[in-house]
Amino acid sequence: MECAVEFAGIALRNPVLTASGTFGYGTEFAPFLDLRRLGGIVSKSVSLEPRQGNLPARIAETPAGLLNAIGLENVGVEAFVREKLPALPEGVPVIASVFETQIERYAEVCKRLSGAGRVVGIEINASCPHVKAGGIEFGQSRDALAELVRACRQATSLPLLLKLSPNVTSISEMARVCEDEGADGLSLINTLQALDVDVERRRPLLRNVLGGLSGPAIRPVALRIVFQAAQAVKIPICGIGGIMSGEDAVKFLLSGATAVQVGTANYLNPAVAGEVADGIRAYAARHGFARVADLVGALELPGA
């Protein structure tokens, strides 16, 4: 069975990556999982300077889901390049995730990562508040997104992925903006904005009030978004949202994703990403596909 795929110019051993913010800096998983079983790792989003996160409570469990408002705590790009990257075993492709609050700073982080040897691609987390545009997410404004992609494209020649906010009216429109500005691929989706309430205490569960929802609860929404984006653009898509098993991952491939990322499931079972890769292979074999890549977009739609 041929499991290797090419995603946005990056050669992957298999289509399973780990999602930013759910896999630490990678080494935390070494006791549980041979990292070389993965297609690759998307590292925790880093910013120009180290950043502290929000006050607790930062997480809460919801039905089949997890609500979080971590606050993008990270060690900063310098410590990431100096300490975190070299600690990862050879042979594990690393896609570095970037977030910032201003376009110039996004571009600067891209530049610093581009010289850092181990990084095979950059994922721009565009679901962050845009300071100059009054705190709305980059990914929610067509113009801000276009400007962001353009600046990052100029800052790096590495494969450039855009991780878009799902909290938009038309994902197709945002996807086309990225394609037009030179992005090599899309990562869909980031967490869905959400709220949950402690009824007894009449308070939001999270200190930050609103949080991002992840886990199996969001999977059908994520599938819909991947499906729509795949119809709108030619650049490849990495499907993310509630993947717990090989079958879940296959749903994303069938809906048009070339690769997938496993997120929240890593917390429940730190070896799950390897199991998802095995599950995809087993599915492809069981259904007579010669290559895992042949599953991409193989969804059979009802006739008109």
Added chain:
Amino acid sequence: MIEDEGRQGTPRLRISHALAADATQIAAIAKASLREPWSAQAYAEELSRGHARVWVAREDAASGGIVGYVLAHRIADELHVLSVAVEPPRRRRGTARALLTEALRAEAGAGARVAWLEVRVGSAAARALYQGLGFREAMVRRRYYADEEDALVMTLALQEAQIGAPIRARAQVVDQRREGQSRRIVLRTPHWPGFAPGQFLMLSPGPLGAAPRLDPLLPRPMAVYRASPVGHGSADVEVLYRPTGRGTRLLADARPGETVGIVGPLGRGFPDPAAGTPALLVGGGTGIASLYELAARLAPSASPRVLLGARTADEVMGLADFRSLPVALEVATEDGSLGVRGLVTDLLGRALRAALPATVYACGPTAMMRRAAELAAQSAQPCFVSLENPMACGFGVCLGCAVPQAEGGFRLVCRDGPVFDARRIAWEKQV
């Protein structure tokens, strides 16, 4: 519910540092096991040396006899294992392996990088034991022993071998029983790496892997209450908990024979008490479970005082176990149904007024730990708390369990704790 063999037949074993008073029993075991044993006096002298590291396996029964020991020297970053022996009638139960595992785990945690030992080339069983722990043959010392047998030198790189690293396993429920308001679940866990008091597990009721449980989604953090070796590197790991929410109620449904997913042991445990100071353990509610192993390991040497508190008598976890330890035990209940009526922190206030110095260890509801921290600070005594913040992963990747620090910034309860120096926590911001 079934009784496991560990309960019915033979008493449970507990591994702890040897005391000076243990030299006679150690010598007796050596005599029965080794071809070149030392005298009791030689062991007594050995125990007083700064570089000697000696652990013993005791039976958990009231009689508490020693059934095996491991003796090693720690020099710089090397651990030289000199002898391991188990009483002949107690062999074949994995005691030697459990003793070595604890020695390697503790010393790797304290910075040792290499462990090495000599073994008789003709000792197939001993060589297999060391190989099973990851030791590799390095060289031969010709005619090393008095009877001219060759010795094989075996070495183990402790950092690479990830000694004491957490495991992920499906543990089989071998017993689950109700004790007052709480439950005691016994999980037979393969490849158990040993644990330090205060470490915890992430428990997922229901099978791991192929058919993941979606709701409730997250595993639940639970202290390792105690663990007893059952042979072949497995251990019966006990957890005490109270079914309150969805996850713990699901756990309460697990029947003997079913499996529970575990990841652990995780976190850093309790530090030793300051030299020569008695330990004062304060447990409230389910926090009591985090303190039992600490009490048991300190009991032979540090004569700890244990204060337990709960709302009513049947909420005091593990009471019978604490009563069987040689510790000074006091209980407070809010309704006065057992011990003193009132809060466990009232007992702590009294204890701190009566006897100083003391190293305070506290685990329980946040308000209780905060009060314990205040009381310890007022009498200028060190206080360590074990926090119980909600967790998603348990091993430092989700950043969900951050606890605000007094000096600013955050630390992670799962990775940097759950045990913290109480003075370093910004209590007013803690959940």
